[in-house]
Amino acid sequence: MVFVRIGVPREVAEGERRVGLVPETVSRLVGEGFEVLVETGAGWDYNLDEHYEEAGARVVGSAGEVYGEAEIVVKVAKPAEEEVGMLREGQVLICFLNGPQEPGLVERLAKRGVTVFSNEAIPRTSAAQSMDALSSMGSIAGYKSALIAANTLGKYVPMLSTAAGTTKAANVLVLGVAVAGLQAIAIMHRLGANVFAYDIRPETKEQARSLGATFIDSEDERREEEEDGWEEYEPTGWRRLMVSLGFYSFAEPPRDEYVVEGEEEEEAGGEEPEQWSREKLEADQRLVRERIKEMDIVITTALAPGRRAPKLVDREMVESMRAGSVIVDLAAEQGGNCELTRAGETVKHAGVAIVGPINLPSTMPIHASQLYARNMYNIIRHITSGGEEEGIRLELDFEDEIVSKMCIAHGGEIRDRLTREALEESRSGGG
Known part of the structure; x- marks a missing residue:
């Protein structure tokens, strides 16, 4: 044997x-x-x-x-x-x-x-x-990153009402929506934060939303701006007369003059493209750069197998954040997603704490x-x-x-x- x-x-x-x-x-x-x-x-x-x-x-x-x-x-x-x-x-x-x-x-x-x-x-x-095992350990790293961020931040994470008044919920941005990012989103959402997320892969949008995050999307922003001027269709003239006589089909807008809400997506096939265009990605990056100014916590989780981690947060973005904000960089051991990250250290820059934890799974x-x-x-x-x-x-x-x-x-x-x-x-x- x-x-x-x-x-x-x-x-x-x-x-x-x-x-x-x-x-x-x-x-x-x-x-x-x-x-x-x-x-x-x-x-x-x-x-x-x-x-x-x-x-x-x-x-x-x-x-x-x-x-x-x-x-x-x-x-x-x-x-x-x-x-x-x-x-x-x-x-x-x-x-x-x-x-x-x-x-x-x-x-x-x-x-x-x-x-x-x-x-x-x-x-x-x-x-x-x-x-x-990479995903198993990533889940633990995402969990711990949320706790480290909450512990480093000098504020409550949830909105709390006290005798002295009400405190606002912390704004949290998670960059990279893989296993670690999804776990960080879930924990921060449970802690009561306003959670935002971004990833360059289209399929991650619904995954982030399912855990309570708002996905940063330049096209969504554009649609919201367009819908601010939306007007309900009201039949006029002879169409209004026909509706008053009981012919309710005339209450619908004529297709050659109006687009009925929801039909654009049906005509386009209703499926999200596998990859976003370069123009959209560039618009998304500009939007992330603007939104990061509002964040109390940023958790970065992006890794590229076999390569150094991509840089997602540069010095200018760090300097645009409010004093007292926190960045937790899970890619610290692979060079960091933040330009200022140092593996195994907490760096202070322009009032922002940049935490570069290493081997988080070993802490659990x-x-x-x-x-x-x-x-x-x-x-x-x-x-x-x-x-x-x-x-x-x-x-x-x-x-x-x-x-x-x-x-x-x-x-x-x-x-x-x-x-x-x-x-x-x-x-x-x-x-």
Whole structure:
């Protein structure tokens, strides 16, 4: 009978308090025929060694034992240099390792013959949703960003009536409406803020609205301005006479002179275009620049896989905000969405606090580890076959989209194109 051993080392990255697998998922894996090795203390102070032992894991005294025996190593953070030296040929490593940002590390792992699965490279498909650790951690980051913003702001977030008078609700703008942005919108809405949102993707408009946000849209603004001069149609002359005689069809406006409300959309097909025009996007950007002046809180969440984060808030926009306002930049580790962001710091500029938090999921290690472990369980089962009775085998099907995209190094080669390009750029002096 063939067993696949899974190793869970203690995380060594500074500030990292998550763990690759929790006892709940260890129990499932052991019940299905896997062996699980856990380094002592890997679960920190919330998943104790005895909890892993009760779940069926073998707790070992050092990382060397984990790396020495396991066929699959499940980590959270990228491996440190000392961990790279312990990984061996044919071993599978699953972790967060953004290849285009760490091409040298991927090259060293590839040279050692390690098969690397990067959580950042998960495809955005329905089949991959249960394995999408990036979204799981993004949800936690969005939640925490709202709490950080509320805690940093020197005001109430909701409107409150007190004996001394009524305070206004805070205005909050969320830039980037993906998983983190949607969670930030939801939490801020629950806290009682006036929430606004913006994203360049048309499909996000209804998603933001469904959570209580007002989507910033230059076309909506234009329509509202046009509707301010809207006049109700009233029949006149012989049409008015025909209505008085009971012929009510004459109360409708003639189609050659008026457009009936709602018919424009029907004639156009009633479907929103997949992409907005460049002109509309430019008008939207001007509107965002104007609206940011009214905001108490701005939360930015835009990330571009394999690239530095796009700049959404420049110095001029920061300086246009009111003193005491707050910006929380979730892209701080990738260079920041705000021009003035510094990763891991809170910067004050023109009276505005710019917070650049790093590794927010690790500040909620219990739930973050539970969610991450469930994602890892699903990845492990996706790349293995068999069970307790017939034994378990590692099966890497590179025709499968999930395996093909997540596996960024295998058989001594870097498989990910963006990582290869980043490596070439760094060698040519462009990195």
